[in-house]
Amino acid sequence: MDSSQSRCCSFSSVSRTHPRPSGVTMDGFSISGSKSTQKHTLSQKRKTLPFHFSMGSHLSPWPTHASGQTILQKRKPCSSDDYQRRSGSWQQPLSTAKPRYLEQLENYLRKELLLLDLGTDNSQELRLQPYREIFEFFIEDFKTYKPLLSSIKNAYEVMLAHQREKIRALEPLKAKLVTVNEGCNEKILAMRAEERNELSMLKTEKMHLLKLIDKKNEEKISLQSEVTKLRKNLAEEYLHYLTERDARKILIADLNELRYQREDMTLAQSPEVWGEDPVMLTLALKMARQDLTRAQMELNTMKANFGDVVPRRDFEMQEKTNKDLQEQLDGLKADYEEVRKEHELLLQLHMNTLKERDQFLSELHEIQRTSTPRPDWTKCEDVVAGGPERWQMLAEGKNSDQLVDILLEEIGEGLLREKDFFPGLGFGESIPAFLRFEGPVQNKKPTKKDVVSLLKDVWKERLAGDKKEKFPDFFFSFLERRFGPRDAIAWAYTLFENIKLFRSNEVMSQFYAVLMGKRKESVYINQKELLAYLLKEMTNADSQNEGLITMEQFSTILKNTFPLKKGEHIQELMEIGGWHPNSSNADLLNYRSLFMEDEEGHSEPFVQKLWEQYMDEKDEYLQELKQELGMELRDEVTVYKMRVALMNIDPSLDKQTLRAYLSQAFQLLPSELPEEGNEKEHSIATGLKTAMEQLQAADIKRMGPREQEPAN
Template sequence: MASQQPWCCSFSSASRSQPGSSEVTTDNFFLPEAKSTQKRKLSQKRKTLSFQFSTDGHLSPWPTYTSGQTILQNRKPCSDAYQKRAGSWQQQPFGTGKPRYLEQLENYLRKELLLLDLGTDSNQELRLQPYREIFEFFIEDFKTYKPLLSSIKNAYEVMLAHQREKIRALEPLKAKLVTVNEDCNERILAMRAEEKYEISVLKKEKMNLLKLIDKKNEEKISLQSEVTKLRKNLAEEYLHYLTERDARKILIADLNELRYQREDMSLAQSPGVWGEDPVKLTLALKTARQDLTRTQMELNTMKANFGDVVPRRDFEMQEKTNRDLQEQLDSLRADYEEVRKEHELLLQLHVSTLKERDQFFSELQEIQRTSTPRPDWSKCKDVVAGGLERWQMLAEGKNSDQLVDVLLEEIGEGLLREKDFFPALGYGEAIPTFLQYEGLVENKKPTKKEVINLLKDAWKERLAEEQKEKFPDFFFNFLEHRFGPSDAIAWAYTIFENIKLFRSSEVMSQFYAVLMGKWSESVYVNQKETIAQLLKDMTNVDTQNEGLLTMEQFSTILKNTFPLKKEEQIQELMEAGGWHPKSSDADLLNYRSLFMEDEEGQSEPFVQKLWEQYMNEKDNYLHDLKKELGLELHDEVNLSKLRRALMNTDSSLDKQTVNTYMSQAFQLPVSELPEEGDEMEAGIVVGLQTALERLQVIDIRRMGPREPEPAS
């Protein structure tokens, strides 16, 4: 009877899930006795329901309305024939209600769910039990689909068992997580309590210290008042003792006078005086009167001479005051003399400034009269690809000369991309070896980034192995190895035209200078080694490997790495690295970012400032050398004079370095240079300008500190 069911009914029945199959459920997977008991119960329920639900011993064929219809082979439920059959069924006079078997199954499911009281939070396994039973009834009744439905049920049961096992395995972890969470909360609370206690203790200590400070301040104020009072008492006692000393001297003088008078009276009242000779007494009286007259005259003279004399104490005080005033007068005279000299210098400076102002004003008027107006660089936005936004990015921080180079590069780049071929330069002696070719050469039209990456690869290969061949020959061999012999000349012309055009790119301009012989390779190599050594020194100081240094450490490393640089140059490097005058020595600096490069190979301002200082130092060194020679550029210099000038300019040069410089200036091998003091030195001459240009090519620099100039 199940095999005669329509396809739609079978499919809808198979899409439901119910228990009761021969597969072991999750609950009785490990319990065989529970399995057999449950199967007996389901069998009894199935027999009861089959007897109750079925009518006339078979299932209702709803919605086919016919009991004997079977599914046609090779027909789909959505096909036209099937729809016609469905239309014909709908025309049958049977009712359209649900089959009794379906209604009774739904009623049974509803009752079971009500018994489980779905309104409460019941177990999910119990809620699935009625569905299992209904699905088991379908499996048992539909014999044809029993294997398929059983496999579906088994797959779901196995998955449920697997998920249940995973949940059981995670239960201890959940409990452990709860325990750890509680422990962490207890630790946090304990730490907070401890911190709160420490804060309270520190607050109490702070209050005690504040009270102690107030107490000390009060003691200090009281001691100051006592010192002031004691000083006042000391001054009063000093005046009192001075007065007592003067009074004592006066009393001593009065006592002496009284003693002398008493002696005179005693002599006058003595009994032997009345017995003297009157003539003798007359002579004595006459002599006494003469002495009295002389003494009176002397007293008058003394009064006349010393009548205005002040006491010694006042004299000493006045003398001390006079010395202080004299010292102040001398100091003021010295200050006045210094100010007078400064005033004279300022007057002279003012006069010279007025002359310079008048000169500059006249030059300004002349420049305004003859100069052209400044160009409006915003007009270039219509010429440059990318419009105003790209032009602003290119023009940021550049002067007029640099803007002209940028504009020429942009225009030249457009013209360069329009060319499909380059005319070859031939095989002349003045043509570099890597450009010697006749005919037309294809323009490979690489991007600027591709050219830069190619040049970087060439430098890596050049520095990786010690190459003895010249740099132009190496460059052409590199292109042959990279692109093959057939395309090497095309790439050589393409790269040459690009690096000749893009002078603002560091990588291209440096490679062009070395390739064309304007610089030697040692200039580029030594600069890279200097930067690598500087980065290594900073990394050694960074013991924590955090990539950070303090400004004090940064300054110390720069001074140790470049001992010959002036303080102004060190400060310029620090400012280029991110230091500001308002920054403190404890501020941190990300030193690794100073040595990074962008996509086009442009270095950071710190590395650019290093290169700029190196070129300025080289120019200053050659300028000092020319000054030491005391010659004009059109004059000639011999070998001995140039050697002596090099040693005088930089006394730290060793013999090997001097010979290297001399070999470059006179274009002679070091082995062919005559020894110092040889007569042949005077016969080897070269133009001074030529010698300086040749020395400009190599890595020439000062080896020792500049000797101080003699004081004028």
């Protein structure tokens, strides 16, 4: 007889020998007694459970104890007939097979779940039904535990029904919440539209007021010039009137003199005068002579006292002249003071310049004394493999520093090929994971072409994967899959030495920077996606599919793809593509040749110029950020200051990109960054130099112009 079935069926006998305690219903709840009695009873049952589940009980201890059971087909497991037929034979040799009853229940559950339609709304209810049936089988077959299992089932059913009622009660609230949310969103959009309209009106009014102010300023200047002119005319008229007044006084005096003379002549001709007394005339003459003497004395006194006095008109003219001269003197004094200060500054600057000149002169003499003559690079033609032709090709357009790098690569390539083994670097923490090895490592000695091809395969598989694995770990996993675990470490050392040596090769240098963590792999990926997008746009413009587009189409594609690039940068790209100032916009361009690469991974000048402009724009962007922060590299910068500086230099940054830049700068997960306005923004800080290095390694670029253009 099946041992598990014998144990299952023996529960009925256990139930007869261990009757259910009084006061407990079929659902397992106490009919009488306090809550403390229930807790005491449950705790006693909980203490007795380990005894019933021991090796000596009637339950099967599978998988440590099982036997070759057989269960009657088309019968309920653990039936009474089966128990009577096979009683006394439940003890079988130990085995590791599952009980047949358990297998049948699992198969039944699996089939029922496969038959369910889980695409409906009540899929979870349907999925729960097979589990209910399995639980019913347990309740029916395990007679001894049927009350306890029934109470457990009923308790869960009551809780499920209660939860369904709560869900039904919350459905209208959910719908209302969605309606309220939509209403709030509409209000927010309306308020934003009103704010934009109001902002536009305010900007228009501002421009109108600025024009009005300019007009008023022009009127003020015109009025000032007119006032100056009127003052000048007033002064001239004043002088004219003074002259007229003096002339009028002279004329009045002359008229009075003439009148007096006429009266004297009239008196002299009057017959009455001849009839006057001579004595009286003599007396009058004497008095007249006395008056004349007195008047002459007064005149002499006046001449003596006021001989040096000038007329009031001359005095006022001199006073005005003196005032003008005083104003000119004050202006000249102020100009003299400014000139004197500038002269002192120029003297100080001259002294500093003299000191710098002397210092530079001494440095020049020292450099002339210690420096070596400029190298003759033509001497390398006979040393480099390939002769003068290959050296001319390598040295074309290179400066001395780049030529030194090329010469070192050529020398290093020869030394690298002579090595048969590399020394293992050990297992230190500073050693990259893919280079941790003790002992000599074989040099596979691949060619540049093989190395570039292998690195491109790594990138292809990386772009096709999920990118969850770190890039160095993925690199070593790729080598294990390609060459096997034995040769993976040898290829890792070989490739690492090659990419570390050939820095002038674009593919190798970019791979080395990403592998060593000096640059994020997103930089390489985004650059490749940008080139693919440019090629796609040019292919779409090529309606004849001949591989040719016009220069005008080429210019339009560049301007649409790079709306933030300066005009001179666009012109540089067009000139590298083949455009000349004297050429026509209708000239054709073979655009596919711009994206070609040779066997060693060297791209065309167009792609190289795109990369150079990208790096220059990133450096310019970070320099603007540093100037906006106004801090030294040794200082610490907080999240708040970095956020404000980024928004000031690039107002078009969206929240997601801003959080990505902050996460990269402070090496935090986006979820660990504090929200805007949180006090934690002022407490999280890092060194400005570290933050700038982290941003330099990431794919950071400007998202919009520095200042927003005013809305029309």
